[in-house]
Amino acid sequence: MLDIKLIRDNPDAVRARLATRGGGDEARVGDIAALDEQRRKLLTESEGLKAERNKVSKEIGLLKLKGQDVSAAMARMKQVGDRIAALDTEIAAIDGKLQNIALMIPNLPHPSVPIGKDAAGNSEVRRWGEPPKFTFQPRPHWEIGEKLGVLDFPRAAKISGSGFILYKGAGARLERALINFLLDIHTREHGYTEISPPFLINRNAMIGTGQLPKFEEDMYRLRDDELYLAPTAEVPVANIHREEILPEEQLPIRYCAYTPCFRREAGAAGKETRGMIRVHQFDKVELIKFTKPETGYDELEKLVANAERVLQLLGLHYRVVLLCTGDMGFASAKTYDIEVWAPGQKAYLEVSSCSNCEDFQARRANIRFKSADGKHRGFVHILNGSGTALARLYVALLETCQQADGSVKLPEVLAPYLGGVTEIKPE
RNA sequence: GGAGGGGUGGCAGAGUGGUCUAAUGCGCACGCCUGGAGAGCGUGAGUUCCGCUAACGCGGGAUCGCGAGUUCGAAUCUCGCCCCCUCCGCCA
Numbered sequence: 401m402l403d404i405k406l407i408r409d410n411p412d413a414v415r416a417r418l419a420t421r422g423g424g425d426e427a428r429v430g431d432i433a434a435l436d437e438q439r440r441k442l443l444t445e446s447e448g449l450k451a452e453r454n455k456v457s458k459e460i461g462l463l464k465l466k467g468q469d470v471s472a473a474m475a476r477m478k479q480v481g482d483r484i485a486a487l488d489t490e491i492a493a494i495d496g497k498l499q500n501i502a503l504m505i506p507n508l509p510h511p512s513v514p515i516g517k518d519a520a521g522n523s524e525v526r527r528w529g530e531p532p533k534f535t536f537q538p539r540p541h542w543e544i545g546e547k548l549g550v551l552d553f554p555r556a557a558k559i560s561g562s563g564f565i566l567y568k569g570a571g572a573r574l575e576r577a578l579i580n581f582l583l584d585i586h587t588r589e590h591g592y593t594e595i596s597p598p599f600l601i602n603r604n605a606m607i608g609t610g611q612l613p614k615f616e617e618d619m620y621r622l623r624d625d626e627l628y629l630a631p632t633a634e635v636p637v638a639n640i641h642r643e644e645i646l647p648e649e650q651l652p653i654r655y656c657a658y659t660p661c662f663r664r665e666a667g668a669a670g671k672e673t674r675g676m677i678r679v680h681q682f683d684k685v686e687l688i689k690f691t692k693p694e695t696g697y698d699e700l701e702k703l704v705a706n707a708e709r710v711l712q713l714l715g716l717h718y719r720v721v722l723l724c725t726g727d728m729g730f731a732s733a734k735t736y737d738i739e740v741w742a743p744g745q746k747a748y749l750e751v752s753s754c755s756n757c758e759d760f761q762a763r764r765a766n767i768r769f770k771s772a773d774g775k776h777r778g779f780v781h782i783l784n785g786s787g788t789a790l791a792r793l794y795v796a797l798l799e800t801c802q803q804a805d806g807s808v809k810l811p812e813v814l815a816p817y818l819g820g821v822t823e824i825k826p827e
Numbered sequence: 828g829g830a831g832g833g834g835u836g837g838c839a840g841a842g843u844g845g846u847c848u849a850a851u852g853c854g855c856a857c858g859c860c861u862g863g864a865g866a867g868c869g870u871g872a873g874u875u876c877c878g879c880u881a882a883c884g885c886g887g888g889a890u891c892g893c894g895a896g897u898u899c900g901a902a903u904c905u906c907g908c909c910c911c912c913u914c915c916g917c918c919a
Contacts, residue, residue, distance in 0.1 A: 440878090443877055443878095444877065444888095447887060448878095448887080448888090453899075454900085457845080458845070458900080460900070461845030461900070464845075474900095477899040481900095773856085774872090
């Protein structure tokens with residue numbers, strides 16, 4: 401959520417920055433400013449009347465003790481009370497409208513973000529490694545996986561429908577190994593605290609990070625309870641400190657969490673529907689940071705480096721892309737994507753999206769910080785980044801490490817997580 | 828899921844319709860005292876919104892789990908919800 405005072409004081413600047421996203425949200429800035437002004441006018445009147453009522457009511461109490469007649473004052477205050485009630489009803493209605501609009505407006509892009517209207521406007525920041533060379537035509541992961549008997553898409557569809565994955569045998573073990581590998585790197589080498597959060601999320605938490613109210617149709621929701629399946633660990637983990645004031649000296653707080661991620665992805669059919677590139681459920685290890693405002697962007701660079709480290713250790717070729725204004729997520733002020741090379745697809749796949757949401761989510765979730773002397777305070781900045789998404793990492797691994805005979809030779813770093821096994825061979 | 832108990836400031840804990848501007852204690856900050864510390868004494872402290880101000884500030888509203896309601900006036904009374912504790916049921 402944007403700072404209402406920023407809209408109040410610099411509506412044109414806010415409009416201009418929103419316009420670079422291309423979502424048309426700048427049109428609502430005027431509505432917010434107008435409602436805000438109306439609200440404050442009514443508030444001033446209501447609060448003045450409340451001050452009077454408080455004062456007179458106190459006097460009534462004292463006069464009553466002395467046995468004096470106070471019926472006239474009581475009648476007058478009844479009138480005042482009715483007027484206050486009317487004003488407050490009006491104010492509540494405006495608050496409701498204001499919230500409805502404010503919660504739907506995306507974050508302002510950081511000045512360092514390139515302006516563009518879609519992915520074509522993104523800019524590549526760097527590449528690491530080289531695409532692997534093959535003496536044969538590299539196969540796509542679904543062929544590799546099915547031939548090895550480690551992935552079974554038809555049976556996953558039998559259980560759940562299209563867009564779900566069933567891992568089997570060494571394939572299931574590889575998934576589990578990757579989760580442990582990622583968690584170990586980030587907790588042992590990068591200083592993150594491991595979190596295992598709930599996967600079912602209430603509505604307020606979903607609003608806190610920005611999934612709701614705007615993206616309701618992308619979320620899985622339970623029928624009988626107001627609960628949603630976590631679309632990313634960012635939601636439960638960023639909400640850990642909801643409604644809290646954190647001591648400044650605790651910052652930055654770094655968490656990492658494994659969760660499955662559930663996404664309806666309505667209307668995503670077509671490209672990328674084959675295999676496990678775009679699915680309704682995938683595993684992910686997520687990194688979350690709570691920082692002071694002034695360190696947020698340094699921490700973002702470190703976060704990206706932490707996510708990259710995973711791919712470096714696995715020896716996977718990748719590139720880092722800075723998203724343009726039009727391609728960024730709703731809550732983000734600046735986002736880097738990390739895209740890993742998948743030889744079977746002849747494409748880079750997004751396995752990580754690292755964002756600084758600044759105070760956008762902290763405002764919604766009301767997460768603040770305060771120095772010991774109380775002088776330095778404000779909303780924390782919240783960052784999140786995949787470290788990394790598993791399904792696509794799995795794709796890149798199978799396709800990069802495939803051998804001519806159909807087997808897969810896995811990186812040595814995974815051996816301890818696979819009971820010493822480094823090769824998956826046909827059964 | 829059922830029954831009962833509870834939710835008050837950083838913490839503990841009093842308060843069941845009117846100086847509650849929330850007692851008291853602990854803890855905290857500052858000052859006095861001291862060679863220094865402690866004790867003692869004093870002062871002050873949450874969060875948030877609105878208005879005025881160049882600013883330091885000043886005035887006001889709200890806030891006793893959350894939301895409605897009754898009343899001139901609600902921490903206190905009524906209703907709904909959430910969470911915690913105890914017991915029962917069910918259960919990996």
